[in-house]
Amino acid sequence: MATPSQTPGPAPLDLTTVRTAPKAVLHDHLDGGLRPATVLELAQHCGYDALPATDADALAAWFAAAAGSGSLERYLETFAHTVAVMQTPEGLQRVARECVADLAADGVVYAEVRFAPEQHLDGGLSLDDVVHHTLLGFEDGMAQVRDLGREIRVGCLLTAMRHAARSREIAELAIRFRDRGVVGFDIAGAEAGHPPSRHLDAFELMRTNNAHFTIHAGEAFGLPSIHEAIAFCGADRLGHGVRITDDIVVDDDGTTRLGRLANYVRDKRIPLELCPSSNVQTGAVPSLDKHPFDLLARLRFRVTVNTDNRLMSATTMSDEMVALAVTFGYGWSDLERFTINAMKSAFLPFPERLRLIDEVVKPGYALLKG
Numbered sequence: 001m002a003t004p005s006q007t008p009g010p011a012p013l014d015l016t017t018v019r020t021a022p023k024a025v026l027h028d029h030l031d032g033g034l035r036p037a038t039v040l041e042l043a044q045h046c047g048y049d050a051l052p053a054t055d056a057d058a059l060a061a062w063f064a065a066a067a068g069s070g071s072l073e074r075y076l077e078t079f080a081h082t083v084a085v086m087q088t089p090e091g092l093q094r095v096a097r098e099c100v101a102d103l104a105a106d107g108v109v110y111a112e113v114r115f116a117p118e119q120h121l122d123g124g125l126s127l128d129d130v131v132h133h134t135l136l137g138f139e140d141g142m143a144q145v146r147d148l149g150r151e152i153r154v155g156c157l158l159t160a161m162r163h164a165a166r167s168r169e170i171a172e173l174a175i176r177f178r179d180r181g182v183v184g185f186d187i188a189g190a191e192a193g194h195p196p197s198r199h200l201d202a203f204e205l206m207r208t209n210n211a212h213f214t215i216h217a218g219e220a221f222g223l224p225s226i227h228e229a230i231a232f233c234g235a236d237r238l239g240h241g242v243r244i245t246d247d248i249v250v251d252d253d254g255t256t257r258l259g260r261l262a263n264y265v266r267d268k269r270i271p272l273e274l275c276p277s278s279n280v281q282t283g284a285v286p287s288l289d290k291h292p293f294d295l296l297a298r299l300r301f302r303v304t305v306n307t308d309n310r311l312m313s314a315t316t317m318s319d320e321m322v323a324l325a326v327t328f329g330y331g332w333s334d335l336e337r338f339t340i341n342a343m344k345s346a347f348l349p350f351p352e353r354l355r356l357i358d359e360v361v362k363p364g365y366a367l368l369k370g
């Protein structure tokens with residue numbers, strides 16, 4: 001007679017267990033992830049008196065509501081308050097340290113965190129000072145996590161604002177700090193009217209130095225932005241890239257037809273840094289269940305799950321993963337695949353990506369799969 005199997009079944013897929021699963025985030029803004037209490041304390045220290053609320057819960061609620069207007073431009077206005085309190089060495093270092101602690105507490109094992117140094121000069125710091133103090137904060141955070149017996153690896157991406165004209169300088173800054181914790185470059189800000197090709201000299205500098213970059217493209221604007229980012233600028237990854245679906249036709253019977261650009265993105269395995277909650281807030285997609293994440297995942301694009309702005313979206317990596325799992329019926333193998341996609345796309349040397357995949361991600365999901 002057969003004995004009942006002793007193999008344990010899969011762990012339940014809920015917020016508590018997803019928080020224990022190893023996760024990787026490639027698209028997370030430092031100035032979009034402050035703790036509400038920290039915003040209040042730093043504002044008090046530096047005499048910033050324009051915050052829209054005076055207690056942490058009310059402030060958290062204000063950010064989520066103000067960012068959820070359905071417009072990227074309105075969403076971006078909320079950053080005035082976080083950027084305002086990140087103008088001192090102490091402020092930058094604290095925000096960076098807490099960012100690492102919060103990601104690690106959520107089970108993130110690899111993160112690329114981005115911010116725009118040019119927005120942090122109001123207190124008299126130089127671009128180099130800004131990056132230096134932020135990197136110190138990341139290092140403090142990683143050391144604290146190690147002391148707790150856990151591991152998180154955090155790299156920094158330097159962002160240039162696409163409406164401004166400092167991208168070349170920021171790319172130079174990224175190259176200067178490349179061996180000290182900066183792993184790449186990006187452009188962000190309002191997309192419509194600010195095409196990536198305005199910043200060709202910055203991307204050229206990165207390519208000339210064999211350095212990595214991603215570009216916010218295909219969020220508030222469609223295919224032309226994605227096309228420029230890839231064909232003219234040479235982006236390694238697409239920040240969002242969700243509008244690639246404008247180049248995909250789904251027929252009534254469910255068959256899909258991809259245009260040349262969508263095929264190219266898929267064929268070249270160009271990673272999509274998808275940020276589901278953020279896309280709903282900025283109106284890039286009408287609701288989570290209408291998000292093309294699942295279509296793109298089923299078509300085997302290299303999809304990754306990201307937070308974008310944890311404060312503005314009141315979210316975490318675990319929240320994003322659980323929301324996707326609930327909406328689209330994903331199991332542990334799916335979440336593992338999205339995490340491995342992110343690790344494969346990391347701006348990290350190949351052997352280090354492999355090590356995290358083989359020694360951290362796969363064993364972590366093996367336990368959960370049972």
Ligand SMILES: O=c1[nH]cnc2c1ncn2[C@@H]1O[C@H](CO)[C@@H](O)[C@H]1O
Pocket residue numbers: 029030031032072076079083114115116119159188189190216219278308309
């Ligand atoms: O989803 C986004 N799309 C475009 N720009 C963004 C997004 N999230 C944040 N930022 C912009 O990037 C700056 C540096 O971190 C932020 O200050 C914000 O203006």
Ligand SMILES: [Zn+2]
Pocket residue numbers: 027029188216239308
């Ligand atoms: Zn972003």
